[in-house]
Amino acid sequence: MNDASTKNQKLVSWVKEVAELCTPADIHWCDGSQEEYDSMAQRLVDAGTFVRLNPDLRPNSYLARSDTGDVARVEDRTFICTTNEDDVGPTNNWTEPEGMRKKLKGLFTGSMKGRTMFVIPFSMGPVGSETAKIGVEITDSPYVVCNMRIMTRIGSEVLEALGEDDFLPCLHSIGAPLEPGQEDVFWPCDAENKYIVHYPEEPSIWSYGSGYGGNALLGKKCFALRIASTMARNEGWMAEHMLILGLTSPEKKKTYIGGAFPSACGKTNLAMIQPTIPGWEATCVGDDIAWMRQKADGKLYAINPEAGFFGVAPGTSEHSNGNAMTALAKNSIFTNTALKPNGDIWWEEMTEETPPELEDWHADKWTPASEGKASNPNARYTAPASQCPVMDPEWENPEGVPMSAFIFGGRRSNVVPLVFEAKNWLQGVFLGSIMASETTAAAAGAVGKLRRDPFAMLPFCGYHMGDYIKHWVGMGEKLGDNAPRIFYVNWFRKDADGNWLWPGFGENSRVLKWICERIDGKADAQDTPIGLVPTLESLDLNGLDIPESDVSELIAVRAEDWLQEIPEIREFFSTVGNQLPSQVLAELDSLEASLKG
Numbered sequence: 001m002n003d004a005s006t007k008n009q010k011l012v013s014w015v016k017e018v019a020e021l022c023t024p025a026d027i028h029w030c031d032g033s034q035e036e037y038d039s040m041a042q043r044l045v046d047a048g049t050f051v052r053l054n055p056d057l058r059p060n061s062y063l064a065r066s067d068t069g070d071v072a073r074v075e076d077r078t079f080i081c082t083t084n085e086d087d088v089g090p091t092n093n094w095t096e097p098e099g100m101r102k103k104l105k106g107l108f109t110g111s112m113k114g115r116t117m118f119v120i121p122f123s124m125g126p127v128g129s130e131t132a133k134i135g136v137e138i139t140d141s142p143y144v145v146c147n148m149r150i151m152t153r154i155g156s157e158v159l160e161a162l163g164e165d166d167f168l169p170c171l172h173s174i175g176a177p178l179e180p181g182q183e184d185v186f187w188p189c190d191a192e193n194k195y196i197v198h199y200p201e202e203p204s205i206w207s208y209g210s211g212y213g214g215n216a217l218l219g220k221k222c223f224a225l226r227i228a229s230t231m232a233r234n235e236g237w238m239a240e241h242m243l244i245l246g247l248t249s250p251e252k253k254k255t256y257i258g259g260a261f262p263s264a265c266g267k268t269n270l271a272m273i274q275p276t277i278p279g280w281e282a283t284c285v286g287d288d289i290a291w292m293r294q295k296a297d298g299k300l301y302a303i304n305p306e307a308g309f310f311g312v313a314p315g316t317s318e319h320s321n322g323n324a325m326t327a328l329a330k331n332s333i334f335t336n337t338a339l340k341p342n343g344d345i346w347w348e349e350m351t352e353e354t355p356p357e358l359e360d361w362h363a364d365k366w367t368p369a370s371e372g373k374a375s376n377p378n379a380r381y382t383a384p385a386s387q388c389p390v391m392d393p394e395w396e397n398p399e400g401v402p403m404s405a406f407i408f409g410g411r412r413s414n415v416v417p418l419v420f421e422a423k424n425w426l427q428g429v430f431l432g433s434i435m436a437s438e439t440t441a442a443a444a445g446a447v448g449k450l451r452r453d454p455f456a457m458l459p460f461c462g463y464h465m466g467d468y469i470k471h472w473v474g475m476g477e478k479l480g481d482n483a484p485r486i487f488y489v490n491w492f493r494k495d496a497d498g499n500w501l502w503p504g505f506g507e508n509s510r511v512l513k514w515i516c517e518r519i520d521g522k523a524d525a526q527d528t529p530i531g532l533v534p535t536l537e538s539l540d541l542n543g544l545d546i547p548e549s550d551v552s553e554l555i556a557v558r559a560e561d562w563l564q565e566i567p568e569i570r571e572f573f574s575t576v577g578n579q580l581p582s583q584v585l586a587e588l589d590s591l592e593a594s595l596k597g
């Protein structure tokens with residue numbers, strides 16, 4: 001392909017403009033074919049970025065090792081540029097657009113020297129879906145091209161669907177120009193100088209310096225959440241950090257549920273859950289992002305804008321997520337995992353036994369006696385969704401799937417019960433706005449500290465958090481009786497000795513069953529100030545060896561515990577500022593009153 005493959009004038013002139021700015025050695029328009037992928041992967045093997053894995057054990061798969069300064073999303077280097085600072089709000093990094101543009105122009109000047117510039121037309125969502133959107137990423141990273149081919153739909157098909165329509169320009173450079181004769185490194189980047197910049201008003205995305213994950217695969221967090229959330233607000237739909245799963249009851253009734261959880265709460269595991277209760281089946285539509293629109297029948301329909309999984313590898317195993325293990329068995333990319341002597345990958349908790357000898361993610365020899373972990377805590381797999389054995393038959397339906405419920409959750413060792421239902425949409429929005437999770441040892445900072453993360457969107461909302469919560473209130477008004485029911489779950493409650501009360505994983509299907517039965521009017525609940533909590537009898541605990549006292553503790557609501565949180569919630573709300581909708585503040589006041597009452 002080349003620029004003659006499209007009549008899209010905006011695209012042709014943008015590519016020309018970027019080439020003039022970044023001065024690459026050549027330009028490659030990505031057609032998305034397997035041959036192209038294979039040759040790109042070979043290029044990465046030759047450059048030392050990729051290690052080809054043993055084809056007998058992990059066919060057509062590669063391990064990449066990144067620079068130690070480029071291993072995760074960088075929230076403090078993520079910026080939103082709008083004319084008015086107030087549009088972005090206190091929970092985002094606002095920067096004045098013109099100054100940032102000047103800075104970026106400087107950084108991108110000559111940034112692709114000596115490298116190939118790739119033009120990747122990509123579709124977020126099934127090509128041609130009314131809810132899907134097209135972007136074009138220009139990048140100088142073949143690693144990004146390979147990952148984008150798994151995570152999104154790319155190439156000729158998308159360019160054709162785009163025609164002469166508008167698209168989201170996403171410009172990415174690793175920021176490592178190559179002088180003639182200069183030897184390349186295995187993971188070129190500009191680790192000290194990263195900029196992940198969003199211009200929601202144009203809209204456009206500029207990302208410089210990093211080649212890793214959400215910093216560089218611009219369809220994911222940058223487009224599908226930050227920019228899409230602003231589009232959704234303007235156009236009356238929803239772009240959410242949510243998994244989408246389908247549940248089929250023994251009577252073959254299908255219920256689709258969206259789930260918002262902060263990181264390290266097992267979102268991907270839940271998205272691919274293997275139910276333990278007989279007769280219930282679960283299917284996966286997506287594990288990270290949901291785009292939802294109200295359709296003519298009044299219901300809310302969701303699509304998964306992605307086509308792959310960019311999952312956290314450590315902790316993933318046959319026990320925690322057998323379906324993910326199948327999805328990543330071939331045609332996958334692994335980044336910063338460990339390598340076994342047999343040419344396959346490994347990471348912490350993948351197997352019960354740690355292999356006696358590995359190469360760690362720095363490519364150094366590693367044994368269980370070594371200091372530090374063999375894989376990076378944010379090591380990832382990039383795997384095609386189509387390889388997950390429980391993909392829902394409708395996962396690529398351009399119309400989306402009808403949503404019946406949302407679940408919010410976080411990691412809470414106390415206070416929050418296993419599951420409860422909001423009495424109405426507004427109470428549900430309030431619960432979403434106070435979502436919180438305890439920080440884990442995997443993240444820097446104090447362990448067990450509560451971090452409020454409304455709707456799990458704190459790092460991903462492209463505009464003012466108060467306006468975002470207002471948009472949720474407005475969507476409820478629009479949806480009326482068709483609004484999905486809202487639930488809150490907590491798999492992580494502990495007893496006084498610090499032991500988990502709930503086994504989690506596949507057993508969470510018991511909670512999903514209660515949710516489906518609530519929707520069908522079949523399960524009982526008790527009214528409490530925080531919402532509707534299951535009665536002991538309404539939870540299906542058949543075959544589960546767990547003392548009744550533990551179950552009582554799991555569903556206990558203690559007014560004194562919740563009251564203790566109220567001042568901290570008020571403080572959090574005050575950081576969101578006066579854009580917070582009055583209805584949500586009123587929910588907090590009424591919760592406090594009923595807890596005291």
Ligand code: OXD
Nearest residue numbers: 073213214263288310
């Ligand atoms: C992700 C995240 O990578 O939420 O999905 O950080």
Ligand code: MN
Nearest residue numbers: 241263288289
């Ligand atoms: Mn995510």
